Amino acid sequence: MSEPRAGEGRPLRADARRNRERILAAAEAVFDAKGPEASTEAVAGEAGVAVGTVFRHFPTKPDLVEAVFIGRLRRLAERARELADSPDPGGAFFGFLETWAELAATKHAFADALAATGVDVAARAAGGDYPVARAELTAAVGRLLARAQDGGAVRRDVGVEELNAILIGAARTAEQLRSDRALRGRALGVVFDGLRPRP
Amino acid sequence: MSEPRAGEGRPLRADARRNRERILAAAEAVFDAKGPEASTEAVAGEAGVAVGTVFRHFPTKPDLVEAVFIGRLRRLAERARELADSPDPGGAFFGFLETWAELAATKHAFADALAATGVDVAARAAGGDYPVARAELTAAVGRLLARAQDGGAVRRDVGVEELNAILIGAARTAEQLRSDRALRGRALGVVFDGLRPRP
Amino acid sequence: MSEPRAGEGRPLRADARRNRERILAAAEAVFDAKGPEASTEAVAGEAGVAVGTVFRHFPTKPDLVEAVFIGRLRRLAERARELADSPDPGGAFFGFLETWAELAATKHAFADALAATGVDVAARAAGGDYPVARAELTAAVGRLLARAQDGGAVRRDVGVEELNAILIGAARTAEQLRSDRALRGRALGVVFDGLRPRP
Amino acid sequence: MSEPRAGEGRPLRADARRNRERILAAAEAVFDAKGPEASTEAVAGEAGVAVGTVFRHFPTKPDLVEAVFIGRLRRLAERARELADSPDPGGAFFGFLETWAELAATKHAFADALAATGVDVAARAAGGDYPVARAELTAAVGRLLARAQDGGAVRRDVGVEELNAILIGAARTAEQLRSDRALRGRALGVVFDGLRPRP
């Protein structure tokens, strides 16, 4: 649940909303720096609020982690949508992959969180916002992929599912080579080349 | 450290060695199921020994995680060595990649542990068995790679470093598609295709 | 550290302060009875709080021991200051020694804690409240000593340093004879007589 | 019990006796260095035997601590006996005090162990060797004291009991000033002066 009282339509008070944002930002920063096992207290500290406030907004630790993660999914989906109508579908597609990898290369817990998906989603039922965010990203990426394939820039035997898994792996590859930008570029180049049509 | 006080040459008593194996096996199972943050207590339970016994063999939690991980590195290196003299270098190389991915597909903590490498190795100095195991694997894989490149099966602009990072990512990709063997095969195929020479 | 985050000026909430006092009192009682190695759990039990609460107030076992000890130093310094302006410097001085010994006679960990000084202070740097409390006591005692020497009640070849060590020993002597008040008085009398001017 | 199977008259085999001595020596060294909380394993290591052997000789940790302590009492008593017939009773008496303090100044756990006496003796019944060793020391010191008093070197209102407690305190004083020999000498001088006859 990324929005407390979701569905009851009670819009958060201004200060409450502000706190929520600050907590999310703080959580993102802290999780990036120390991984998602960082203590809630640390997040609260970074956000400049008390722990109680964090728990009011995100009743559970997983709730907070999920919310951070969903935020990222949304930003990625947003980016995918921006590129959707590019006149150069191939460029748009591979450009998006770069964005993804670049994001993953610096954001520590990102790949983990992504990978945790398969598990968590099952465990947390279908109630939360996660499936929605996930679906939106998948849809947006799917469109990018389809156009790129139509344009002949990407092989046709790849579906969104494989692409998704490949990107999760690529994120890890990128993270692994975090410190060497050139090496990272080359490794990702290899992986992405695999997506191009075989002659 | 895969052998306590390694280097002092005192071979463990029969029962001690048996327990050590049981603990390692238990740890592998538990870490696979719940990740390497699983409690030492859980490992002890699975192994059918008391906690104290686990700590006698692996004085520290990281020691245990490392030992499990090193075991995997060794098995992989072993496999790489077996394939070293294959008459079909390209087949040997890609066959090895399959093994790797197959192993990773079921072993949860594997990718994490691998990824943790960069950090842990630095932190744990060069004292343990880890660097050795790591070096051996790298060497064995390097030979496989070189032969495959010489045989024209793999593009020449890929080094062991990139390969390593790519494989770590591929492990994650495979894990992600754990449940769908066909899909997994296709995704890995794409990634591995990226390694073939561009026409 | 006798006040958590001392110096930041945030006064504890009423209930927190109350708990803090209870914990200190409990620690004093428990340490007196079983020595400072008594478990934190025991202290918590005596104070009627959960362990977590003890650790919130005193993040570390040594912190707790130190706090108890500092409390005692302060009480002694207070007593010394009260006696500072006595019209009978010699009486004031020896009266203070009685107080000290009396306190020490019942308080088990006292001598130990005092003795631990040389070590702990070095180890714990100059950050905490300890050096301050220690210095204040030394200063107050120094004044008492100087006046007594000026009044001819105490030999002049004794400095605060020796006096301090002697008192630590006397505390142990007193503790040793805890159960026999008369005997204790005589033993301390002998030790204190050593401080009087030789004819 | 400082002698296993005490009273059954079975004299230890030569190697067993040798081990016993080595363990005692090791324990003395280790306890001096790290205090009596040092692990039995550490003692075993220092002695070059296995833990099991230590426990065979001293079935319990307190047994070992006590044995070490008794050894010291005996050595002190021995020293006192040597001085018993000195032609200079006063010199002999104060010389003995020096020995005592000197021993205590370097031997970490000594004062503690001595002080622990009151408690342990009660707890451990009267069965062990401790009371005997204690009594012998007291007797020997008593003789030294009596002769010194007869010779006018020591005030007559001091008994062995007080003396004992004073010495325990002095040991602590000496330990406190361990690092400064001159200061230590002066402080002990003051304490011992208290024992001289008042004019």
Place this chain on the structure above:
DNA sequence: CATGAATGAGGCTTCATTCAT
């Protein structure tokens, strides 16, 4: 609503002691 103190389960680790080899 926010605050931050209290709770207490749970994790890691040490160590006296037992006992199979």
Place this chain on the structure above:
DNA sequence: CATGAATGAAGCCTCATTCAT
């Protein structure tokens, strides 16, 4: 007898979560 592996209680400390202020 010696060895050293196994046991498991106990200690310290962390942290998600609750709730009085």
